[in-house]
Amino acid sequence: MKRISVMTSGGDAPGMNAAIRAVVRTAVAKEVEIYGVERGFQGLIEGMLRPLNARSVSGIIHHGGTILRTARSAAFREEEGLSRAVRSLEKNGIEGLVVIGGDGSYRGAHALWKHCGIPCVGIPGTIDNDIGGTQYTIGFDTALNVAMEAIDRLRDTAASHDRTFFVEVMGRHNGFIGMCSGLAGGAEEVLVPEQPFDLPMLVETLRAGVARGKTSMIVIVAEGGDGGGAYEVSQKVAEASEFKDSRIAVIGHMQRGGTPTAFDRILASRMGVSAVENLLAGASGMMIAAVNNAMVPRPFEDAWNTRNLFDPEMLQVLHTLGV
Numbered sequence: 001m002k003r004i005s006v007m008t009s010g011g012d013a014p015g016m017n018a019a020i021r022a023v024v025r026t027a028v029a030k031e032v033e034i035y036g037v038e039r040g041f042q043g044l045i046e047g048m049l050r051p052l053n054a055r056s057v058s059g060i061i062h063h064g065g066t067i068l069r070t071a072r073s074a075a076f077r078e079e080e081g082l083s084r085a086v087r088s089l090e091k092n093g094i095e096g097l098v099v100i101g102g103d104g105s106y107r108g109a110h111a112l113w114k115h116c117g118i119p120c121v122g123i124p125g126t127i128d129n130d131i132g133g134t135q136y137t138i139g140f141d142t143a144l145n146v147a148m149e150a151i152d153r154l155r156d157t158a159a160s161h162d163r164t165f166f167v168e169v170m171g172r173h174n175g176f177i178g179m180c181s182g183l184a185g186g187a188e189e190v191l192v193p194e195q196p197f198d199l200p201m202l203v204e205t206l207r208a209g210v211a212r213g214k215t216s217m218i219v220i221v222a223e224g225g226d227g228g229g230a231y232e233v234s235q236k237v238a239e240a241s242e243f244k245d246s247r248i249a250v251i252g253h254m255q256r257g258g259t260p261t262a263f264d265r266i267l268a269s270r271m272g273v274s275a276v277e278n279l280l281a282g283a284s285g286m287m288i289a290a291v292n293n294a295m296v297p298r299p300f301e302d303a304w305n306t307r308n309l310f311d312p313e314m315l316q317v318l319h320t321l322g323v
């Protein structure tokens, strides 16, 4: 291959810039030209490509977001969008593509490869850590640490006022951030999409805390659970019990921004190098997965046919320690 391109797609995640840097500099080292696609698949449809070099990615390893910007493209799911994207690649002489994003982005990359024969390699980038086949995704560790820091801060004020807080964290349909931030932040309870919502049990947990002498408590509510978000859960608890004066904090998109942790920068750098090496060696329809601390190519299908689940033992640990 003489010329390849790189894009970020779907929700941004801290560490994506470190991955872009690694892809660009590996391509340069292998004497392959590298183009950046702006705004993901939407930008590809619109022909937003520009050449990059080693200096284009200077000073970005420590920045959150993505210098290539990103988008969730509905047009790409239509045949017309796909063929316009292929025309953009052909017009620019691009022979292979590295896609940094979540499983939705892999569906786009898979279509490019299967229907149009464009070799594509994926890099898992999403704060949700919800991509099957890889133990970690770029951005999860940073988002987890942001959530944990928020919980620590809320703990100070909760303890000072003898209050209960319901803290909502992100994760779409996956409880990784909720479970891990709850455990790291010493929460009394976590509500995650993987477990059915049980209002009587939650009220019982809060009452048991009071009975043991707790004057303040923190309940983590992962978005996507069947009990609703932090506002809904707090209202249900208020209607069903004496816990009527709780406070709510929704951390939201703050989890997606800011300086990536060392873990995410290292993961992104290793995945970026591996993605280009595999693409140039002829791999396609593969994502680079982190498995037992090694970077290994895995078929895209693993991303959507399997689920990355937290170890349920963590929930038991939280309940044992949150007394």
Ligand code: F6P
Residues within 6 Å of the ligand: 011, 102, 126, 127, 128, 170, 171, 172, 223, 256
């Ligand atoms: O997939 C990353 C994520 O931040 C999820 O945790 C969240 O549900 C979703 O994206 C929010 O999407 P948007 O930025 O489009 O509101």
